[in-house]
Amino acid sequence: xxxxxxxxxxxxxxxxxxxxxxxxxxxxxxxxxxxxxxxxxxxxxxxxxxxxxxxxxxxxxxxxxxxxxxxxxxxxxxxxxxxxxxxxxxxxxxxxxxxxxxxxxxxxxxxxxxxxxxxxxxxxxxxxxxxxxxxxxxxxxxxxxxxxxxxxxxxxxxxxxxxxxxxxxxxxxxxxxxxxxxxxxxxxxxxxxxxxxxxxxxxxxxxxxxxxxxxxxxxxxxxxxxxxxxxxxxxxxxxxxxxxxxxxxxxxxxxxxxxxxxxxxxxxxxxxxxxxxxxxxxxxxxxxxxxxxxxxxxxxxxxxxxxxxxxxxxxxxxxxxxxxxxxxxxxxxxxxxxxxxxxxxxxxxxxxxxxxxxxxxxxxxxxxxxxxxxxxxxxxxxxxxxxxxxxxxxxxxxxxxxxxxxxxxxxxxxxxxxxxxxxxxxxxxxxxxxxxxxxxxxxxxxxxxxxxxxxxxxxxxxxxxxxxxxxxxxxxxxxxxxxxxxxxxxxxxxxxxxxxxxxxxxxxxxxxxxxxxxxxxxxxxxxxxxxxxxxx
Numbered sequence: 001x002x003x004x005x006x007x008x009x010x011x012x013x014x015x016x017x018x019x020x021x022x023x024x025x026x027x028x029x030x031x032x033x034x035x036x037x038x039x040x041x042x043x044x045x046x047x048x049x050x051x052x053x054x055x056x057x058x059x060x061x062x063x064x065x066x067x068x069x070x071x072x073x074x075x076x077x078x079x080x081x082x083x084x085x086x087x088x089x090x091x092x093x094x095x096x097x098x099x100x101x102x103x104x105x106x107x108x109x110x111x112x113x114x115x116x117x118x119x120x121x122x123x124x125x126x127x128x129x130x131x132x133x134x135x136x137x138x139x140x141x142x143x144x145x146x147x148x149x150x151x152x153x154x155x156x157x158x159x160x161x162x163x164x165x166x167x168x169x170x171x172x173x174x175x176x177x178x179x180x181x182x183x184x185x186x187x188x189x190x191x192x193x194x195x196x197x198x199x200x201x202x203x204x205x206x207x208x209x210x211x212x213x214x215x216x217x218x219x220x221x222x223x224x225x226x227x228x229x230x231x232x233x234x235x236x237x238x239x240x241x242x243x244x245x246x247x248x249x250x251x252x253x254x255x256x257x258x259x260x261x262x263x264x265x266x267x268x269x270x271x272x273x274x275x276x277x278x279x280x281x282x283x284x285x286x287x288x289x290x291x292x293x294x295x296x297x298x299x300x301x302x303x304x305x306x307x308x309x310x311x312x313x314x315x316x317x318x319x320x321x322x323x324x325x326x327x328x329x330x331x332x333x334x335x336x337x338x339x340x341x342x343x344x345x346x347x348x349x350x351x352x353x354x355x356x357x358x359x360x361x362x363x364x365x366x367x368x369x370x371x372x373x374x375x376x377x378x379x380x381x382x383x384x385x386x387x388x389x390x391x392x393x394x395x396x397x398x399x400x401x402x403x404x405x406x407x408x409x410x411x412x413x414x415x416x417x418x419x420x421x422x423x424x425x426x427x428x429x430x431x432x433x434x435x436x437x438x439x440x441x442x443x444x445x446x447x448x449x450x451x452x453x454x455x456x457x458x459x460x461x462x463x464x465x466x467x468x469x470x471x472x473x474x475x476x477x478x479x480x481x482x483x484x485x486x487x488x489x490x491x492x493x494x495x496x497x498x499x500x501x502x503x504x505x506x507x508x509x510x511x512x513x514x515x516x517x518x519x520x521x522x523x524x525x526x527x528x529x530x531x532x533x534x535x536x
Contacts, residue, residue: 020517020519021280021335021336021494022335023336023337024138024287025289026079026288026289027291027320027339028074028157029295029341031296031342032295032486033304037487043217047321057532058489058499059500059530059532061500061504063485065083066085068390068477070091070343070344071154071344072091073089073092074342075156076129078509079160079522080522080524083449084449084450084451086130087129088131089128089160090455092105093105093389102389106128108127111181113181114180114182114185114187115177115178115179116179117173118174122179125181125183131522132164134287135150135163135166138285138517138519142519146286147167147286148167148288148289149279149287149288149289150288151169151170153172153292154171155171161291162289166184167184168184168185170192172254172262172266174254175253176202176252189277191273200269201256201265204261205253205255206244207244208244209242211240211307211311212311218307221310224307225237225239226305226306227472228303228349228472229306230473232258233250238306240307258301260294260311261315262297263312270323273288274327275330280327280330280332285517292316300474301472303352303472304349337491338491339489340489341488342487345486346475346482347476347480348482349472349473349474350465360464361422363467364468380410384405392460393457393458411457418460423462428442429457442461461479464480494516494536498532500532504530505528507528508530509530511528511529512533512534
């Protein structure tokens with residue numbers, strides 16, 4: 001009888017422990033196109049991306065569903081389960097109508113830098129994020145016993161995933177240290193101080209960036225020196241090897257960001273965080289968010305067809321494999337649930353497309369602003385455009401009113417002008433956006449990213465293939481598939497193996513995780529879920 005009672009109690013305890021994993025790990029790979037998983041597949045090891053693909057669940061047709069597809073809105077949308085019109089992060093930075101100045105997504109002058117960073121690097125918090133995150137809900141659902149630690153080289157890549165209640169968010173300073181702000185605490189934990197004192201970044205900056213594998217492996221990319229790449233710091237040409245030590249000595253520790261070693265460095269810090277914060281060591285679920293930013297820096301500078309980018313992903317594969325092995329050992333293979341996605345994808349280089357007979361071109365943002373000013377001067381004898389950014393046009397309503405010009409007439413004249421430009425597909429007024437019915441694909445995506453308090457009077461949609469850039473490397477931000485199509489992989493605790501090819505959207509991730517680990521939904525979540533992950 002006693003033996004049977006013991007077995008019953010043990011069974012109940014085991015069932016209870018299985019309601020949630022010990023640790024949730026959220027990985028965001030900045031600017032990662034879904035296509036990279038297939039293009040570089042044969043060159044990956046068995047233990048990194050392939051391990052997730054072959055043993056986890058992959059949503060092959062995952063997309064962003066708003067404009068603009070930038071880093072800050074991407075991270076906020078992943079973790080809140082909603083779009084910028086609700087969570088309020090409408091860009092990396094945006095024009096503030098009240099102050100008539102640009103503001104940054106995580107700016108907060110009420111807090112101070114914690115650690116060895118510059119004054120402005122640490123004046124950051126989630127104060128501008130209007131909704132809760134999945135990490136916030138975990139904290140509340142565990143009565144604040146479950147820890148949330150958020151890490152990235154970029155401040156926004158750590159702060160926004162960490163939400164309002166993170167124990168700590170840490171990001172990288174150009175000094176070479178990880179820093180934080182007084183929003184989280186008055187001084188860095190001792191383990192972070194110790195990690196910074198060890199100066200791990202020097203391990204990577206005191207050597208050359210050479211190819212990980214023989215040159216013949218990189219046949220999915222263009223030749224090493226091609227006209228579509230930018231130059232890394234003081235390098236004469238975009239070719240291997242890169243003398244990182246020389247670049248570091250002539251600049252600062254931020255050099256590591258635009259190399260694959262920024263990802264290695266962050267992974268070292270993540271593994272130290274898991275160990276020192278005892279993440280996944282008890283029955284109360286913890287959450288670690290890790291945003292790998294170097295892929296974005298490399299992508300912007302060199303472009304999606306560069307050997308530099310391919311080498312970055314081959315090294316990212318090894319970094320991921322190392323992190324997975326560490327999680328297996330530290331937390332246990334069946335005790336953690338991991339998801340991997342991206343905050344946006346990235347366009348092809350326009351000159352590359354044009355040279356291959358696709359009739360598109362780059363349009364420098366400065367040129368757009370100058371042309372808007374010239375049109376305004378020609379039409380009204382005054383510059384009525386306060387700001388053009390994030391595809392938004394903001395008009396000087398004080399000047400318009402003072403001259404008794406009709407605002408709707410101003411909007412329509414500018415709209416007509418813009419619609420005649422080569423690169424413009426559509427132009428929408430604030431009124432059209434707010435009255436959207438959902439029948440217009442372009443308009444629906446704009447509405448999802450539009451907050452009337454923070455966005456402009458007109459929003460411009462460029463034609464497919466055209467990007468607002470200066471010619472080399474690449475950028476992102478549009479509503480087209482090259483910017484919206486990202487990986488979405490689930491792996492580990494109670495995740496079955498499989499694939500889905502149904503269209504899914506990024507705002508489904510957070511409510512799916514909430515349902516999976518049985519906690520409250522983020523308060524502005526869209527509520528749509530990925531059912532394949534919820535069915536054991």
